[in-house]
Amino acid sequence: MTIQNKENMPVTQGVDVEDAEGHPLLELRVTDMPPVCASTKVQELDAHSISQLNHLLSLVPSSVIAGAGNAKQLMSCSFDYSNLIQAKDGSGAIGAVYKEGTNKIGAQARFHETKTLTASLNTGLLLNIASQALAQKHLADINERLKSIETQVKGIQEFLEQSRFAKIQVFQEHLQRIGTMLKNREEILPDTMNVLAKTAQELRAEVIHILRDLKKAQQQIKDFDSSCWFGSDVVRAELQGKVNRLSHLQRQYLLGMQSLLVANLILYIKNGGNKEFVYAGEDYLKELQSESGLLLQWNATTRLIKLHLSKMKPIFELSKSNQANELLVESSVAKVQQMIEQDVEHIRQLQQRIVDAQSPRIMLEVENGLVARGNYLL
Missing domain, CATH: 1.20.190 (Delta-Endotoxin; domain 1)
Structure with missing residues (x-):
């Protein structure tokens, strides 16, 4: 899947998504010029398909969306997200964990900058995106x-x-x-x-x-x-x-x-x-x-x-x-x-x-975080 950048994103950024066994499921690439050769057939997505893609892409974990937008903001954490203390306003988690059975902080989470992202996500979700897309x-x-x-x-x-x-x-x-x-x-x-x-x-x-x-x-x-x-x-x-x-x-x-x-x-x-x-x-x-x-x-x-x-x-x-x-x-x-x-x-x-x-291939043009239009690459 290729995203045509409308907000001057660097062309080298992208995301490779694979399942728990390491099998590739999805490639997400950002580009200023669509890599379409002369022999490739192009067919425009209809409005319903664009709506489906916006819905399905919204379900992908935020780390993947961030990877498509700005890879430098991605971090890996030394604790599972579910173990972190949840913020009271519901806007995320705090970088600390409680001691087991108490309300006292037992450890601080460590974050490491991610240079290359290879996310292991829910297989069913990504197959849904790939199959629904085409x-x-x-x-x-x-x-x-x-x-x-x-x-x-x-x-x-x-x-x-x-x-x-x-x-x-x-x-x-x-x-x-x-x-x-x-x-x-x-x-x-x-x-x-x-x-x-x-x-x-x-x-x-x-x-x-x-x-x-x-x-x-x-x-x-x-x-x-x-x-x-x-x-x-x-x-x-x-x-x-x-x-x-x-x-x-x-x-x-x-x-x-x-x-x-x-x-x-x-x-x-x-x-x-x-x-x-x-x-x-x-x-x-x-x-x-x-x-x-x-x-x-x-x-x-x-x-x-x-x-x-x-x-x-x-x-x-x-x-x-x-x-x-x-x-x-x-x-x-x-x-x-x-x-x-x-x-x-x-x-x-x-x-x-x-x-x-x-291996469905789709070129999407994204504006303000939403798919505005797209083409099937056949």
Whole structure:
């Protein structure tokens, strides 16, 4: 998190916050010039997000805020704050402690100037700041992705087996309801998240089943006999039918993957950054890109289709008719290729959003101690 200084603060000051185990949770830096490179995408925070940040930052211990403003005022004390004598006016503590069981001063606290601040603060609080800061941006993207998934479900409904479609449709409808709640900033109960996680596991099983059917469809194209004597119309229609079948299975598989990644992103954000959902997304991408995965297998299939077309040379047919049939099949393959590229890109973007959510970067402009405006750095 970067704070753009509006009160001539030195540019070298900052705060590194970590949990009790020493894991970094938050970096706070003060700068006169925003360190934004040309390739960084910038999106402005909305008013609600700014209000949230002001509230959350106000909860951070005063030592951290002081570190962002003036590190020389930070001190470490030889006693825990709770042991110090509390001032009667409630404005702080006095640098002394009572003897145990008495009202007499037993010791004076020692203070040491802090050169470098590394604060160990409440992990939950800082994860809340980090997740809330970028949550609204990612959740807005979720709604956009859900609309696309809904369109895809409607588009392939007639090609889905009834039981399989019902499960995908129910999951998609569940995501839509959660997306509406997120958009309206309504509270989402833990039970709802548990149901989402359970349903995602069930959908994952369906996706694996689709992958098995997909491999069978690939094998059918591999075993296809494209030789013919009296015309290529029948051969072309049969081959195109197998390509269409493969295409629909691939779309089902990629649709399932997108739905799972949307669920992972929601669960990651709403469950305080649970790494389980990060690892799951990484496994999905590995499966997609593996030697037996959809991408490499589709590339192999396209080469097989070209080979089949080269063998489709009927003796008793005009060459123009044969070429026309070849073009029809090639056109179908090109459309499938385009859809795969689009769907795979969406999958990679969704997984990248989970990666980005682990290390949110926000540039804030602070005026008089309050966040006035800010940008997401994507």
